[in-house]
Structure formats: C-alpha cells, structure tokens
Amino acid sequence: MSVLSLPKRLAAAVAVFGLFGAGGASAVTGTAVRPDQQPDFARVIVRFKAQADAVKARPLATRVTASEARDVAQVRGTTLGLRHAASLHARLSLDSRTHVYTASGMSSAELARRLAQDTEVESVEVDRWWRHFSVPNDPLYATAASAGVTAGQWYLKAPDATVVSSINAPAAWDRATGTGVVVAVLDTGVRFDHPDLSGQFVGGYDLVGYNQGGTATSTQIAAANDGNGADSDASDPGDWVSQADIDSGALGSTCTSDDIGNSSWHGTRVSGLIAALTNNGQGMAGLAYNAKILPVRVLGKCGGWASDIAAGMRWAAGVDVPGLPTNPNKAKVINLSLGGDGSCGSTYQDAINAAYNAGATVVVAAGNGVENDDPTKEGGIAVGTPANCNNVIAVAGLRHVGTKVGFSNLGPQVTISAPGGNCVNTTAGSTCLYPILSTSNVGTTTPVAGSGAFNYIGTGTSFSTPLVSATIALMLSSNPALTPAQIKAALQSSARAFPTASGVAQCVAGNSAQPQLECNCTTSTCGAGMLDANAAVAAVAPTTNTPTTPTTPTEPSSGGGGGGGAMSAFWLAALVLAIVALRWPRAGVKGPSTP
Numbered sequence: 001m002s003v004l005s006l007p008k009r010l011a012a013a014v015a016v017f018g019l020f021g022a023g024g025a026s027a028v029t030g031t032a033v034r035p036d037q038q039p040d041f042a043r044v045i046v047r048f049k050a051q052a053d054a055v056k057a058r059p060l061a062t063r064v065t066a067s068e069a070r071d072v073a074q075v076r077g078t079t080l081g082l083r084h085a086a087s088l089h090a091r092l093s094l095d096s097r098t099h100v101y102t103a104s105g106m107s108s109a110e111l112a113r114r115l116a117q118d119t120e121v122e123s124v125e126v127d128r129w130w131r132h133f134s135v136p137n138d139p140l141y142a143t144a145a146s147a148g149v150t151a152g153q154w155y156l157k158a159p160d161a162t163v164v165s166s167i168n169a170p171a172a173w174d175r176a177t178g179t180g181v182v183v184a185v186l187d188t189g190v191r192f193d194h195p196d197l198s199g200q201f202v203g204g205y206d207l208v209g210y211n212q213g214g215t216a217t218s219t220q221i222a223a224a225n226d227g228n229g230a231d232s233d234a235s236d237p238g239d240w241v242s243q244a245d246i247d248s249g250a251l252g253s254t255c256t257s258d259d260i261g262n263s264s265w266h267g268t269r270v271s272g273l274i275a276a277l278t279n280n281g282q283g284m285a286g287l288a289y290n291a292k293i294l295p296v297r298v299l300g301k302c303g304g305w306a307s308d309i310a311a312g313m314r315w316a317a318g319v320d321v322p323g324l325p326t327n328p329n330k331a332k333v334i335n336l337s338l339g340g341d342g343s344c345g346s347t348y349q350d351a352i353n354a355a356y357n358a359g360a361t362v363v364v365a366a367g368n369g370v371e372n373d374d375p376t377k378e379g380g381i382a383v384g385t386p387a388n389c390n391n392v393i394a395v396a397g398l399r400h401v402g403t404k405v406g407f408s409n410l411g412p413q414v415t416i417s418a419p420g421g422n423c424v425n426t427t428a429g430s431t432c433l434y435p436i437l438s439t440s441n442v443g444t445t446t447p448v449a450g451s452g453a454f455n456y457i458g459t460g461t462s463f464s465t466p467l468v469s470a471t472i473a474l475m476l477s478s479n480p481a482l483t484p485a486q487i488k489a490a491l492q493s494s495a496r497a498f499p500t501a502s503g504v505a506q507c508v509a510g511n512s513a514q515p516q517l518e519c520n521c522t523t524s525t526c527g528a529g530m531l532d533a534n535a536a537v538a539a540v541a542p543t544t545n546t547p548t549t550p551t552t553p554t555e556p557s558s559g560g561g562g563g564g565g566a567m568s569a570f571w572l573a574a575l576v577l578a579i580v581a582l583r584w585p586r587a588g589v590k591g592p593s594t595p
Helices: 008-012 053-057 066-082 108-116 169-173 218-224 243-248 266-275 306-316 346-357 461-478 484-494 533-540 564-583
Strands: 041-048 089-093 098-104 121-126 129-132 182-187 292-297 333-336 361-365 374-378 392-398 416-419 437-439 454-456
Touching (some): 041 108, 066 089, 066 098, 089 306, 108 121, 129 306, 169 533, 182 461, 266 292, 266 437, 266 461, 306 346, 333 461, 346 361, 361 461, 361 484, 392 484, 416 461, 461 484, 461 533
Parallel strands (some): 182 292, 182 333, 392 416
Antiparallel strands (some): 041 098, 041 121, 437 454
C-alpha cells in the first residue's frame, strides 16, 4: 500500500509567504524569505500593559468606529516608536490594549526585540502569515472515484470491518441535525451561490486587506483579489496564483512560483462538509445540515495574517473588536482548517480564550506536515499552531482503516481524530480510493456563478476538522446549555478506541526521527480515539426525569390484603374530620367550670 506524499511546500503549510501593507515588489520565483523574516519590513502585534501611561491617557473602548480605534492605536504607536527609533503605523486593534503595527527599514524580529524592552509593553510578537491546510493539485487526489466503497461519503456512514473510521452519522441524525447552531468558518470565504448551500449562511465578514480606518494598499487588494479591502462581503473570489502574478510582483513577496495553481474554494468545501443541504434530492449531505454557517474570510491569495485570524475568532464569537461592526450572529463553534508551525503565541491564545469565555468551541486542524520539507518523513512532525494552543479541540486525520493517515501531524495536543481521506492500493493514474467529497466550484480561477460542483477534494486534516465541528453542532442542538469544556470532555469520552493494524508501527509523538506515513494511533499521539457522532450526541442528551407519584403511608390492614391505599385515604379523611369536630365549639355546651 502506498500513501501519496504531498508536494513539499503546501503540504507542510508552514513556509508562509506574504508582505501586506508594503508597496509593490519585484517578481519572486522559487523559495522566498518569509514575511516575518523580511530584512526591511516589519509587522508585529503589541500588547500594552493595563497601567501603561499610553493606555491610561486615552482609553480605548471596544465599541468604537474604525477611525477612532486607529487614532488611539496610532497615538500609542507613535509615542512607543519614538522611544525606539521606529516609525510605527497602526493597522488593526484586537482589543483595547493590543494593536498591530508595521514599520520599514528593519525586520519584524528586530522591531519585536526593540519594543519588548519597553516598560509599557506587556508582550510583543511577530505577526505571521498563515495558510489553510489543503492538499495540493495532485492529479491522483483530484480524480473522482466512481464505484465501490470509495464512491460517495463513506466517512459519514456507520463503521464496518472495511471502513473502520466512519463516524456513524445516520444514527446521530435520529437524535439531532444542528438546528439553531451557528458554526463560523474562518477560511477563504464561501460561494454563497452554491445550490447545495442555499440558505445555509448567516451574515459574515471579510477581513482580508483590513487597515483600521484606512484604505487597503495595492498589495493588500491584489492578495484579497476582490477589488477592495475588508467589508461585510465574505464571498470567495478565488485564490488562484498565476505566473503573471509572480512576474508582475503585484503580490509583493507574498507568493512565489511554488504557489502557482488553481483556486482552492477551500472555505466552500469546508462549509459543505458541515452544513450542505440534505434530503433535497441533489448533491451531498452535510453532517449538521440544519445548522447555519457564519463565513469569516481571513485568507486570500497565498494565505493571511495571524492578526486577521485572531480578530476573526473574536468577532465570530460575538466579542467586540475595535473598529468592526457587532456580529449579530454569534457562533457557538469556530472552525479553523488552517495553521502553521511553531508554538502558540499570545495573539492566538488571547483570541481563543476570548472566544472560549464567550461560549464558543474552537476546533482546529492538527496540520498536514512534512519534516524539513522531506516527503519521506511526511507526517512525522508535531501538531501545528493554533492547534497546539490551550482551550481548543485539535483534530488529527485518519485513514479509512483507523490508522493515522500519513500527512497528519500528531502529538499529545490532539483531542480526537476523524477521517481525513487517503489514497491506497493505487498505481500511477488510478483513482484515489478514499477521498473526501464536498461542495466546490467549477471555476479554475474566477468562480462560475451558480456552479453546483461536488468534487472529491482529496485528503487533509482541513477536512477532518469540519466533521468534528459539525458533530459539535449536533451536540449543541441537542443540548444548547453545553459549555466548551463539557463538549470537549464528551467528545473524548464517547470516542471509539483506535484499532491496531497488523504490520503497522505504533505512532510516535511529533518530530520523530522516523517516517510516519501510516502508524497505529495511541491516546498520546492521536487524541482520545476516533470520532463517533452518534455516541457524542448521545453522551450530552439532556436527561429526562420522570416525576414519581408520591405515595401515602398506609395504615395497617385489619382484614384482607387489597385496598390498602383506599383504606389509608379513608382513615386520613376520618382523622381530619374528627379533629375538626373536637375543636369546633358546639352550641349550648359549656366547658367544665373552673374551681
């Protein structure tokens, strides 16, 4: 058996390239310097101390206009920059004390080092560029299977001896369908015009190219690819990259020739797995088909900024973000099929905590990684970020037989595993046996209006994650009072045990020196077990307490056995009447005289 390895750069989803807020750049080909390592451009996220003079001098409320938020952030940034020989430009405020700043003439690392020494700064970190966890345009993965167990949505069906990791959706649908639950999809945006997603969206926002109170730069607009910066339209215009994009340098150093490819329609694919219309006689079935999708666009051509993703999490959960309108459709579940390498920084962790405290469960892909860009060591690396942050549900990917699929990251931070699709027993040019099916668009670059495409989208933890998000929507529609902590505990306790495949090595925690194309999962590498949607919903179903009829103590019977209840009622009534009769004053009768 073979598991096809992913092209190095996109499979790793960690070599993230981008330079937003800067002017045009010369054409870039091949591997480029990451935007957080550019020698002459810096973008950082600064959190001021609560007692800083800059904060106390002019407090910033979370419910303000974009221009008001920019003014306050800029005043703070200007003062801070003067102390460290840097001209800081305010871009985005994440809360009342946290702001994104850019500067030229130095690297992000250098600017972060300078600002971290300031007595008014609580923390500072480089604002990094992130990508969705997708699988590249490998011809084998893109081939639709047409027969046998490989056809259709095998991953939703009841598990059996052949397809072990399927999540048992039909039984879950007898209990819940997601009614009343909003799931936020932070991704490339969505195609609102897909027929099998008609009526499944509520509101949404586009954060790509956001400049607080200012106009998006030409580079930002090029990467956003919708002709403008941030607005309330979360439509996906396509994220294709052409040779012309690279040659013109219109995207700055955001993209390289490695990024050339067709539009992914990634957010639409993720949304379909969660809430595609079901029982409508066409297309596919969404797992939580009566839930609603809140699309939050945070990824454009080649990816997006961590700060935009953090702001998107807060906004989706109903947490006020300075300069952004209030979200009237608060999400109870937030799906992040994206990420990169490294440890969890305070920007992501603070945003996750804010969403968690607002009652939203954040579900994150563990990542599709290769070690040191070596495809022979595919999947041997640790869980990416933000999946390695606290207060999230991190999802790893499984093959149809329940073993870890080669591309999936792994480690103790994983909460649970779900089907990620895999191609096995194949030769060059043959079909992919176990791909994931979802909604898409037929456009290779720009979208084709009204396209009702359904593609076998291949494999990836990007597609394991929405299966977990949708299961949580089912759980919440059954029991809306659940907290994120209760949801996580129920998912873990209801998970099915991992199988042990003969002749397959045991998984080793992330960054193993050995290749891990396929391995037998353990609870310390792939989470608590395999997702079981039906068991998860059953585990949180509200208990129905049937009130018991209180019984009346019975009097001893002097006769036959039957009629104890009636006799006790008779004697009780007689006793009450006797007491009343004794206490009621009778006419003409006097009590005894007092001596």
